Each structure stands twice: as C-alpha cells, then as structure tokens.
Amino acid sequence: MNIVVCIKQVPNTIDVRIDPVSKNLDRTNITGVINPFDKNAIEEAIRLRDKHGGEITVISMGPPQTIDALREALAMGCDHARLLSCREMAGADTLATGYVLSKAVNKIGAVDMVLFGSHAVDADTGQTGPIVAEFLDFRQITFVSQIDMEGNHVTAERMLEEGRERVRSKLPVVMTVTKHLNTPRYSKPVNIMKAFRKDIPIWNYEDLGCDINMIGIPGSPTIVTEIFEPKRRSEVEMIQGSPEEMVKELVAKLTADHAI
Amino acid sequence: MQLTDYKGIWVFAEHRNGRISDITFELLAKAKELSDKNDEGVVAILLARDAGDMSQKLLNRGGDRVIVVESDHLKEYKAITCAKVLEALVDKYRPSILLFGATSMGKDLAPRVMAKLRTGLTADCMDLDIDGDGLLIQTKPSYGGNIMCKILCPTRRPQMATIRPKVFSQLEEMENPKGEIVIENISVEPENDYEILEHVAYETEGVKIEEAEIVVVAGRGVSSKDDMKMIEDLAKELHGAIAVTRPLVDAEWYDPSIQVGASGKTIKPKLIVNIGVSGAIQYNVGMQNAKNIVSINKSPKAPIFSISHYGIVGDYKRIVPLLTEEIKKTRSQ
Ligand SMILES: Cc1cc2nc3c(=O)[nH]c(=O)nc-3n(C[C@H](O)[C@H](O)[C@H](O)COP(=O)(O)OP(=O)(O)OC[C@H]3O[C@@H](n4cnc5c(N)ncnc54)[C@H](O)[C@@H]3O)c2cc1C
Ligand SMILES: Nc1ncnc2c1ncn2[C@@H]1O[C@H](COP(=O)(O)O)[C@@H](O)[C@H]1O
Numbered sequence: 001m002n003i004v005v006c007i008k009q010v011p012n013t014i015d016v017r018i019d020p021v022s023k024n025l026d027r028t029n030i031t032g033v034i035n036p037f038d039k040n041a042i043e044e045a046i047r048l049r050d051k052h053g054g055e056i057t058v059i060s061m062g063p064p065q066t067i068d069a070l071r072e073a074l075a076m077g078c079d080h081a082r083l084l085s086c087r088e089m090a091g092a093d094t095l096a097t098g099y100v101l102s103k104a105v106n107k108i109g110a111v112d113m114v115l116f117g118s119h120a121v122d123a124d125t126g127q128t129g130p131i132v133a134e135f136l137d138f139r140q141i142t143f144v145s146q147i148d149m150e151g152n153h154v155t156a157e158r159m160l161e162e163g164r165e166r167v168r169s170k171l172p173v174v175m176t177v178t179k180h181l182n183t184p185r186y187s188k189p190v191n192i193m194k195a196f197r198k199d200i201p202i203w204n205y206e207d208l209g210c211d212i213n214m215i216g217i218p219g220s221p222t223i224v225t226e227i228f229e230p231k232r233r234s235e236v237e238m239i240q241g242s243p244e245e246m247v248k249e250l251v252a253k254l255t256a257d258h259a260i
Numbered sequence: 261m262q263l264t265d266y267k268g269i270w271v272f273a274e275h276r277n278g279r280i281s282d283i284t285f286e287l288l289a290k291a292k293e294l295s296d297k298n299d300e301g302v303v304a305i306l307l308a309r310d311a312g313d314m315s316q317k318l319l320n321r322g323g324d325r326v327i328v329v330e331s332d333h334l335k336e337y338k339a340i341t342c343a344k345v346l347e348a349l350v351d352k353y354r355p356s357i358l359l360f361g362a363t364s365m366g367k368d369l370a371p372r373v374m375a376k377l378r379t380g381l382t383a384d385c386m387d388l389d390i391d392g393d394g395l396l397i398q399t400k401p402s403y404g405g406n407i408m409c410k411i412l413c414p415t416r417r418p419q420m421a422t423i424r425p426k427v428f429s430q431l432e433e434m435e436n437p438k439g440e441i442v443i444e445n446i447s448v449e450p451e452n453d454y455e456i457l458e459h460v461a462y463e464t465e466g467v468k469i470e471e472a473e474i475v476v477v478a479g480r481g482v483s484s485k486d487d488m489k490m491i492e493d494l495a496k497e498l499h500g501a502i503a504v505t506r507p508l509v510d511a512e513w514y515d516p517s518i519q520v521g522a523s524g525k526t527i528k529p530k531l532i533v534n535i536g537v538s539g540a541i542q543y544n545v546g547m548q549n550a551k552n553i554v555s556i557n558k559s560p561k562a563p564i565f566s567i568s569h570y571g572i573v574g575d576y577k578r579i580v581p582l583l584t585e586e587i588k589k590t591r592s593q
Contacts, residue, residue: 014403014542025407098375124402124522125383127371130339134375139454140339142368155457160364161525162468162517163461170453221380226410230401230545238560238571246572247582250554251590253570259531259552260474260498260587 001054001149001171003045004105004114005078006132007038009062009069010122018229025227034069037117039076039184041177044147045115046077046185052149054112055079059104061089061097067200074195075187082108086204088216094123096219098131103208105136113154116176118143126176133174141167145180266417269295270355272346273306273318273326274365280317282470283361285430287423288322290388291359292431295324297390300356303327307345309335319439322431326441327353331448337365340451343372348446350377355418357396359388362422370422380413381420386427386545396421404522405545426470426528427549462517467501469518474500475529477520477547480507481536481557481576488513490577491535494584497591503527505543521546535576539564556580 009032019026034042045056058073060066061084070081084104092100105111114136119126126142133140145164146157158165159178187195205215213219239246239253254260269291274281284304291302304318304326315326329345346369350358358373360366362384374381386408387399396419398411413419469475476495478488488502495502502518509519520527522542532547534555539562547553548567555568556579565571572579 011403014406016403016406018407093380094371095375095378095380098371122403124400124404126367127374127381127383130368130371131375134343134372139451140368140372143364158364159516163459165459166457168455168457221378221413221416222382222411223414224409225397225412227402228408228410230405230408230541236565236568236571238565238573243574243578243582246574247579247586250570250572250583251586254531254552254554255590257552260590 001048001052001112002108002110003048003054003056004108004111005038005041005045005056005058005073006101006114006116006128007042007058007060007069007073008035008117008120009033009060009066010035010120014121018227023227032065032068034072035117035120037119037177037179040179040181041115041117042073042076042078043182043184044177047182048113048147048149049079057082057108059084059101059108061085061092061100063090070200071195071198072187074198074200075192076185077187077191081198081200083200083202084208085202088205088212091217091220092215093220093222094125094127094131095221096215098128098135099214099219100205100208100210101128102132102135103210104203105132107203107208112152112171112173114138114172114174116174118176118178129174129176136172136174138172138174139169140174140176141169142176144175144177147175147181261415261417263415263417266354266356267300268303268353268355269300269357270303270305270359270418271323272358272360272366272369273304273314274361274363275306275308275314278312278314280314281361281363282430283363283366283423283425284318285321286425286428287359287361288318289431290423290428291357292322294357294388294390294396298356298394301325303353303355305346305349307334307342315441319437319441320433320435324439326439327444328441329444329446329448333448333450336456338451338454338456339368339372340454341448342369343376345446345448346373347376349444350418358418358420360420360422362424366422370420374420377416377418377420379416379418379420380411381422382411382413383422385421385423388421388423395419401522401545404542406541424526426526462515469501469503469520470525470527472501472527473530474498474533475503475520475527475531475547475550476500476533476535477503477505477537478508478535479505479537481538482508485513487577490580490584494533494580494587497584497587498531498533500529500531500533505537534564534568535580537564538562539567
C-alpha cells in the first residue's frame, strides 16, 4: 500500500503577537516545526506500512527551509520526501495549496491513501485534506481516531461532536487525523543520521505540470485584508474579603444580575 | 465569471434524525441581517431523504425560500453525494454567498464544494459583515485565537464560509412567514463505496453544554478526580452543566463532547463559572461571549480574570463548597 503524508511546517508557538509598527506578525524567536497533528499522520502511516507493506512519501509545499520538516519526517521512518517549492507557489490559500498537493500525489502515482493532520495550528482551517480529496476524486474520511485495513478497504472511526462514527471506505482515500489516533514516536539518532543522507528532490510547478493560474496568489480566491489581536475585556470586578465574605458577595451580585 | 449574476445568501441546512441543527437557525438569522444590507434574500438548502416538516421550520426561522432536494441516496450524510448536489444547485441558481456551520459536517463538506467551484472558503468564522462594495467580510481566528483575520473573496463566487456554532443568536420562530418552498428534481448519484457502519453517542448525562444556560467549567487546577464531586455539586445546585478544559480531556477524565475552546465547543451560556482555569486564548475563544463570566483561581495573575466579569482569588477546595452552600441558602429564602 502506498501512502502519501502531507505535512506543514508551522511556528513552534501559537503565542504570537502583531508587531505594532509593521502591523504584521512578529516573527522574532519563532522557528518552524512539523504541525503536531501531522506527526500523528506520519506515525499512522509508519504503522500501516510496517503491517501491510508499501512505501510512504512525505510531501510539503513551502519555502526552502521546509526541508527541515521533511528531514524530521524521514527520521521518524518515512521512505521518501519531496519538497514542493518555487517562487510562483508563494502566497497560496487553501485552494491553491490543495491543487499543488494533488498534483504531487498524481506525480507520485499509484497512491492508495493520503494522510493529513486534522488542522494546522497556525492557519487553523482544516480544509486542505478535503480539497485535495476533491481534486484527486478520492473518497475522504475526516477527524479520524482509529484506522483498520482490510484488503482494499479501510474501516475508520471518526470523532464527531456528539459521538463516534464508524465508516468503511474503498481505497483510494484521503484521511485527516486527530491526535487521538496514536502517540507519535521520537526519531532514533541513527535514523536522524540516515535522514540527513537521503536526497529530497524539489519539485517546482513545471515539474508538477501545474496550471500557473491555479497556484500562488493568482490561484488563491481569498485575500487577508487585515489582521488584529482580539480585544480583551478589562472591567473585571475582583471580589475581596475572606472566603465566606467573597462567596456571599458573589452570590448577591449574581442574584442582582439575574444570572442565577 | 460575471460577479453580478450571483445573488442571494444561501445557508446549508444541517440536520440529524429529522431535526434541523441549531447552527442552521443561527446562520439563517445572521443571513437575514446581512440580507437587509444587500437585499438579496435568504435561501436555505435542504438535502434529505424526506424533508418532512423541516422545510417549514427553515421558513419559520428566517429563510425567504427553501430549496429542497429529496432522494433515497440522501438517507445519510455523505460528503461526495452532497457536494455533487450542491455544485449542481450553485450552477443553476448562482448564489453570491454560501454558508455552512463549522461543525464536523460543515467542515467535511464545504471544502469539497469549494474545490469543485474553484472559489474561496474561510473556515471557522466568528463574524460576518458586508462591506461598502457588497463583499462579505469574514473574520476568523488564527493561531488558536491569538490573531484574528479579516478575509475577502473579491473575484469568485459564491463567497463561502464555515461559521462556528453559538456566535450568532437564532430568530424566534415566526408563525405563517412569507416564503416559498421549491422542490428541485435533480438526479442524485449513490455512493456505494463509502458506508456508515454505526454511530455511537458519547456517554454524557444531562444537558449538552452548548444548550445549558449555566455552565461550570473545571480546569487543570482541579488536582484530583475526586474533587470533581464538589464541582458537580455546585453545577447541580445551579441547575447547570459541567464542562472542562482540554487537559482534563487529554487526561481522559471526560470525553471531548464537553470540552470548551478552539478545538472543542463554543458556548454562550447566561452564566459560566471557571474553576482552576488559567484562561489560555484557545480556551477563551470558546466561551468569551458568555453573558456573565465568573472565575475562581488561586493566582491573582491568571489571564482568565481579564475576560471575566467577577473574579475570586482563592483555592477552589475552600471556595466551591462555600459557594454551593451559599446558593442553596439564597434559593431557600
Ligand atoms: C492548537 C491548540 C488548540 C487548543 N484547544 C484548546 C481547547 O479547545 N480548549 C482548551 O481548554 N484548551 C485548548 N488548548 C490548550 C490551551 O492552550 C491550554 O493549555 C489549556 O486551556 C489550559 O487548561 P487549564 O486552564 O485547565 O490549565 P492550566 O493552564 O494548567 O491552568 C490551571 C489553572 O488553575 C489554577 N489553580 C491551580 N490550583 C488551583 C486551586 N487549588 N484553586 C484554584 N485555582 C487553581 C492555576 O492558577 C492555573 O491558572 C489548545 C492548545 C493548542 C495548541
Ligand atoms: N503547505 C502544505 N504542504 C503540505 N501539507 C499541508 C500544507 N498546508 C496544509 N497541509 C496539510 O493540511 C492539513 C490541514 O491544514 P489546514 O487546512 O491549513 O488547517 C495539515 O495538517 C497538513 O496535513
């Protein structure tokens, strides 16, 4: 079974601020790491390969430094990595990203399963997986918390708002995974060494046969017009006194507010 | 694409077991407000095996029109099937705006539809507005809520968004509203290679946290599971529901259906009591619209206080039982 894992490099913290001068994100002290849920996707791909055979290719679209994330994925145990990168791809929203990723899956060829994290912690959209599924004309299973393979079918458990749903789908399939699926492994030092010796080809839009109007800024229907920090409330009333006094006063206030 | 050919605000009607989900009513109410600005009308899209009384319910809650597609192949929700139907409807009627709930269903379906239509989709919106040029301004959180973004889709249609539950209020149910129900006879293809085997509800007792008027939230400050007893007593006294922060779900004390926050639920109760909750932004985005926010924390510097109405600095072990007692006393007077 051939698996592709799509990973995104994200900031190591989501505790970010806006630079008051440039009005852009303040990127000082921020380094890139693999999106946490994408590690669950990598872990699951490794377990499925070890049990059912096949190969794992990990791909990411991003600037050249994204190669670090791909190396880490190789060190965890993926077989191959491809970086999808060129100037023309920059400024992509999820539609343009999904298009490029689907082109790469097609180029890899004979893929049975494409795994994604449920969402990326920076952009927080969770829509890239289903978009790729649509471009590839694959079935999709989102919010996956358990996977079982059986011939050319997968049975998966999805974690939804009010309960768990079990579904069965024929391959090929796109899945987006939650952290409830597994616990990602740490890479062994020997594998980290090996990962450094592996070749990571870089595919540009021409290698992928992308329509130039479908990638980067021209291929992105949405534009971000403004970013800001959410406003915080400041009129908090701190209740003072002994525990007994505080509780009495709180209940009196809530009663007066008709809150209880 | 002629942008001016695209008119109308569409809401995808989500339903389970013959009941329309609250998020749909919330979206209809907001769509109606937006439609007062651009005067394009609100359309609910209902895909079902049997629409039953759901179409009328959608009109009663703000739809000017309901477009219904009925088919045996719509017995269960399947992304591939519904996406094809929506694509056909959009091609025929050309809406300007297409809204979904940011629920597991909306987040599964909307991106598939968007990729078919090659348009823009903004996820998890917490506000919508129409700008001077008639474009939909979509406000969404990023970085777990640390940053908010305003997003436009200027050159493609429809402008698509998923919207988090509980950010907008529903309209009261109207009696005999104007409005029409259109039955659309488009063919629906079956999807036999994808089956839903079973659906098992999480085991939670009592009211759902998103429907409760009063919610008591326990955070990681609650140091042992035994202490949940005193918190449950407080919730019971308040006739409220129990909710938790993510660490308590990660510790497997509770299942995810009662987690509040960016990766949990958004709630908007009349009163929320935070106990041992620090107030991380990913938590706050899930409850900051509550009408009355009370927080109990032993650290005076806890960020939760900055979004609270009332704060008590103290150990919950001391405060919570006293609070339960005091409420009981007040009630009996
Ligand atoms: C992508 C992402 C998504 C996330 N989504 C969510 C989400 O949906 N929901 C969510 O909750 N979190 C979410 N988180 C985690 C979030 O960042 C915080 O880690 C979490 O909310 C902290 O939970 P807490 O306030 O219960 O615990 P802590 O931050 O550990 O706070 C515990 C508080 O209890 C107080 N305390 C300790 N002892 C006592 C005592 N005896 N009496 C009174 N007070 C006491 C402490 O002063 C402290 O303020 C997310 C994180 C990420 C990265
Ligand atoms: N640039 C990218 N390259 C590869 N995979 C990506 C990229 N962006 C998003 N993904 C994948 O899509 C998932 C959801 O991301 P998002 O839709 O941005 O929340 C991530 O967890 C990744 O698996």
